[in-house]
Amino acid sequence: MGVTQQIKSATASSILALYNQTVQSESILVNLTKPEFEGDYTVVLFAFVKELKKSPEAIGNELGNYLLEHFGQLFTSFNVVKGFLNLGINNAVWADFLTTNYINQSFGASPENGLSVMVEYSSPNTNKPLHLGHLRNNFLGRSIAEILKITGNKVVKTCIVNDRGIHICKSMIAWQLFANGATPESTNKKGDHFVGDYYVKFNDEYKHQIEQLKANGILQEEAEKKAPILLAAQQMLFDWEEGKPDVIELWEKMNQWVYQGFDVTYAKIGTDFDKIYYESKTYLLGKELVEKGLAQNVFYQKEDGSVWIDLTNDGLDEKLVQRKDGTSVYITQDIGLAEQKQKEFNANQSIYVVGDEQNYHFKVLKLICQKLQLPSADGIFHLSYGMVELPTGKMKSREGTVVDADDLVDAMIAIAKQKTEELGKVNDFTESERIELYETLGLGALKFFLLRVDPKKKMVFNPEESIDFHGFTGPFIQYTHARIKSILRKINVDASTIIEIPTATISLLPLEKGLAIELEQFTAVLKDAANEQDPSKVAIYIYNLAKLFSSFYNEHSIANAENDEKKNLRLMLAISTAQVIKTGMHVLGIKVPERM
Numbered sequence: 001m002g003v004t005q006q007i008k009s010a011t012a013s014s015i016l017a018l019y020n021q022t023v024q025s026e027s028i029l030v031n032l033t034k035p036e037f038e039g040d041y042t043v044v045l046f047a048f049v050k051e052l053k054k055s056p057e058a059i060g061n062e063l064g065n066y067l068l069e070h071f072g073q074l075f076t077s078f079n080v081v082k083g084f085l086n087l088g089i090n091n092a093v094w095a096d097f098l099t100t101n102y103i104n105q106s107f108g109a110s111p112e113n114g115l116s117v118m119v120e121y122s123s124p125n126t127n128k129p130l131h132l133g134h135l136r137n138n139f140l141g142r143s144i145a146e147i148l149k150i151t152g153n154k155v156v157k158t159c160i161v162n163d164r165g166i167h168i169c170k171s172m173i174a175w176q177l178f179a180n181g182a183t184p185e186s187t188n189k190k191g192d193h194f195v196g197d198y199y200v201k202f203n204d205e206y207k208h209q210i211e212q213l214k215a216n217g218i219l220q221e222e223a224e225k226k227a228p229i230l231l232a233a234q235q236m237l238f239d240w241e242e243g244k245p246d247v248i249e250l251w252e253k254m255n256q257w258v259y260q261g262f263d264v265t266y267a268k269i270g271t272d273f274d275k276i277y278y279e280s281k282t283y284l285l286g287k288e289l290v291e292k293g294l295a296q297n298v299f300y301q302k303e304d305g306s307v308w309i310d311l312t313n314d315g316l317d318e319k320l321v322q323r324k325d326g327t328s329v330y331i332t333q334d335i336g337l338a339e340q341k342q343k344e345f346n347a348n349q350s351i352y353v354v355g356d357e358q359n360y361h362f363k364v365l366k367l368i369c370q371k372l373q374l375p376s377a378d379g380i381f382h383l384s385y386g387m388v389e390l391p392t393g394k395m396k397s398r399e400g401t402v403v404d405a406d407d408l409v410d411a412m413i414a415i416a417k418q419k420t421e422e423l424g425k426v427n428d429f430t431e432s433e434r435i436e437l438y439e440t441l442g443l444g445a446l447k448f449f450l451l452r453v454d455p456k457k458k459m460v461f462n463p464e465e466s467i468d469f470h471g472f473t474g475p476f477i478q479y480t481h482a483r484i485k486s487i488l489r490k491i492n493v494d495a496s497t498i499i500e501i502p503t504a505t506i507s508l509l510p511l512e513k514g515l516a517i518e519l520e521q522f523t524a525v526l527k528d529a530a531n532e533q534d535p536s537k538v539a540i541y542i543y544n545l546a547k548l549f550s551s552f553y554n555e556h557s558i559a560n561a562e563n564d565e566k567k568n569l570r571l572m573l574a575i576s577t578a579q580v581i582k583t584g585m586h587v588l589g590i591k592v593p594e595r596m
Contacts, residue, residue, distance in 0.1 A: 003093060003520050004030050007041055010071045014063055017070075019052050032517065038079055039086030040517060046083050056083030094516040095503035095569070101519075102572040103496065108522040108583050113152035118345055119145040121353035122271065125162045126258040127171040127199045129192035130265050130405035132461060133355070136388050136450045138271045139589060141353040143451055143535040144383065146587040151530040156345050159273045160337070163255050164280040167199070169236040172250055173229060174198035174205065184257050190406065192261030195254050205229050265405055269443065270589050275344075277337065283328060285336025289372060290322045298371045309368060319364055334365050335372070342376035349379040351533065356384040356456070383533050386458035388450065408463070413442035415467050416475070423469075425596065437593055441467070441475050444590045448474030451588050452539040472543055474590055477581060480546035481592040483553075484578040491559050491571070499568045506569065511552040515573050518545050522580050526587070535588055542584040549577045 001009070008025040015023050029047065033039035043063070045056040052059055057080055064078030064085055077088035101107045121141020124130055130138075142157070149155045175198045184191040206229050213223035224230075239247040266272065290307055293299035299307050299321055307322035321332045328336075341350060352362060362382035369377035390403060417438040420426055426434055449466035453459045469475045488494055508516065521541070529537040558574060561567035582592050 002523055003089065003097065004041065004524055006074055006093075007043065007087065010067060010074060011043055011063065014066045014070065015048065015052075018062060018066055021048075021051055023048070032521070033086045037081055037084075037086050038088070039077070040089040040513070041087050043085040043087065044083070045080075045085055049083075056080075060085040089517075091506050091508050091513070092503045094508060094513060094520075095501055095506040097520055098516060098569070098572040098576060099499075099501065099503065102499070102576045102579075105579060105583075107576070107579065108526050109150045110152040110523070110527065112154070115152070115349070116154045116156065116345065116347045117145075117148050118156045118158055118341060118347040118350045119148070119353065120158045120160060120351065121145075122159045122273075123162065123354065124159075124262060125167060126195070126255045127167045128196035129190070129258075129261060132388050132390075132403040132405065132408055135269065135405050135408070135446070136385060136459075137353055137355070138266075138269060139447050139450050140383065140385055140455055140535065142271055143538075143588050144351065144353070144533055146589070147526060147530050147535060147538065150583075150587055151526050153530075156275065156347065157273045158275045158277065158341070160277045160279060160282070162279050164240070164251075164283060166233060166237050168251065168255075169233040169240065170202040171195050171199045172247075172254060173233045173236055174202035175254065176250075177205070177229070184261075190261045190264065191257030191259070192265070193404070193406070194261075195258050202229065202233070265409075268409060269405070277341075279333070282337045282340070283333050285340060286328050286332035286334075287322070287326075287336070289335055289339065289374075290328075290332060293321070293368075293372055296372070298368075309371070311364065311367060314367055316360075316364060316367070319368075321368070331361065331364060331368065334361075335368055335374075338365070338369055338376050338380065339374055342374065347376070347379065349381060350376055351381045351383050353383045353385070356386055358382070359384050381533070383455060385455040389458065389460050391460060391462060403461075409443065409446065412446045412463060412467065413438050415463060416441035416445065419467055419469065419475075420596070437596055440591045440593050441478060441596070444474035444478050444585070444592075446474075447588060447590050448477070448539060451535045452543070454536050455534060474585075477542055477546045477585065478590075478592050479596060480549055481578055481581045481585075482594060482596040484549070484574050484581075485594045487553075487558055487574060488571075488578075493571055493575075497571075497575075499571055501565055501568045501572070506565065508569070509556065511548075511555055512569065512573065515548055515552050515577065518548050519573075519576050519580055522584070538584050538587060542581055542588075545577060545584075546581060549574075 005025070007030050008028045011028050012023050012025040015021055027047070029044040031042050031044065033042045045059050045063075048059055049056055060080030060083070064080065064087070067075050067087070068078060074090060074093060075087050076090050079086050119141055122134065122138050124134060145155045145157050175195075178201055179198065184194040187194060206227055209227040209229055210220070210223045213226060214220060218226065236247055240251060290299060293309070294301065294307065299309050301307050304324045305326075306320060306324040309319050309321055311317060311319060319331060320329055322328060338350065341347070354362065359382065362380070362384075366377060366380040366382075369380060417434075420438065420441065426437065429437065445467040449461065450459070452472065465471070466473060467475055469479055525537055525541040529535060552573070556570060558567060558570040561570055585592050
């Protein structure tokens with residue numbers, strides 16, 4: 001049981017003994033004591049005032065005295081400040097904690113809880129390569145999956161590929177018009193980039209044709225509708241839906257080029273999935289649910305045959321769920337896919353990692369699923385995140401101004417190489433070791449920078465800032481891990497070494513105790529990140545831990561400690577810190593080097 005849990009349990013037992021009142025230990029709020037006050041942990045007392053009919057100060061003093069008398073092995077002191085009970089923790093508790101956990105490589109993990117969670121992320125279109133926005137999506141989705149997994153959930157990682165529709169046909173038409181039979185192989189170009197180029201070519205030609213039509217006296221709005229290349233794309237979409245063989249053949253060929261390109265990118269950035277869904281196979285889903293909804297009066301049909309749902313009483317509006325020609329719309333497909341995924345995996349929760357421009361869509365999706373009484377409905381959760389912008393502003397796919405994911409990853413690795421070589425500390429590395437280190441640092445910088453921000457917030461990505469070795473960055477944390485490993489190698493100690501310290505007489509200096517307290521928080525931080533679906537909580541925690549270790553090590557020697565007891569204590573702190581950094585960075589999808 002963690003120290004926080006011990007405090008909650010002792011507090012609940014004491015309240016029952018003192019006041020004959022039963023309080024659930026989980027409802028007791030325990031925080032770290034603020035630096036300006038004396039103590040290690042603080043119990044918030046205000047929640048007990050009404051029930052106990054006493055002032056917070058009176059409760060604090062009575063509770064503090066009882067805890068000291070009956071739980072002396074845990075507490076050494078207390079003080080009360082305006083309704084907050086500040087408690088000092090026995091040094092032996094920290095020694096026990098370190099002795100138990102310093103070689104525990106699964107420290108921070110929770111036992112299996114029997115819950116299943118599905119996380120859907122990436123969701124690319126097959127008309128263009130992945131870009132910077134996709135990277136934030138992928139890193140968020142995979143890190144949330146890992147955080148949920150380490151906190152006891154069974155996790156299924158899924159992806160829905162948007163492989164049909166007018167945007168796909170635009171790339172196909174442009175290829176027919178301008179490629180002259182070129183392929184990714186003949187042009188020595190990655191497949192997703194190759195196809196994406198033709199999406200940009202389509203829009204360039206589309207704008208050119210609009211200007212030509214306007215020059216012939218046609219108004220802008222009409223020109224936009226009558227541009228021959230757009231009409232050709234619309235006809236191609238119709239032919240695809242009709243199953244025209246040559247269109248299907250071209251569609252399959254171009255999509256395969258894109259998938260091959262995606263696979264290379266996913267492998268490089270560390271993204272994987274347990275199940276991939278394709279819109280071309282799911283877009284007809286939901287039609288049966290429309291019939292069910294009509295029978296249940298959840299939906300209604302207009303005179304033209306279209307089917308709608310009225311959500312005005314829920315603070316939304318009327319929503320089309322089936323066109324008058326009987327075809328589905330996006331929301332209908334998503335309802336059908338939600339039902340299919342539930343049947344396949346029976347997940348307790350289904351998390352959709354999608355940008356905040358789709359907030360309304362997912363409110364509607366969840367509400368309709370609830371009204372249809374689908375088993376998956378209450379578990380639908382939209383992990384909404386803000387867009388990523390550059391210092392120069394927003395990106396636009398159709399104009400070819402996006403920051404390509406592959407180019408960005410390569411640029412980050414190049415910056416990592418430059419920064420590392422400037423420090424001159426890799427001269428004894430082999431070529432393969434240097435390449436691996438640069439990739440570890442470059443990707444680590446990129447992932448950490450995109451994950452350190454609350455997902456709900458928009459952010460500006462600055463490559464140079466992200467790879468600073470001294471700031472709130474991935475490389476700083478990676479360097480701290482490598483530094484600890486170097487210290488341990490010099491002392492000839494590793495995580496398998498058995499260390500003992502006399503817990504009864506151990507004394508801890510402020511930075512030693514501070515580091516132990518910070519380490520003990522790891523399990524709670526992971527649970528908080530899982531509950532809030534926010535990897536930035538882990539990123540901030542790991543950074544603060546690395547920063548605290550740096551302060552500790554700058555003040556206190558490990559190899560030349562005052563005595564063997566101190567040396568062993570500090571070795572435990574160092575080994576534990578390295579392990580927690582490694583685990584914390586792992587759930588963020590970031591590797592940590594053994595040396596750098």
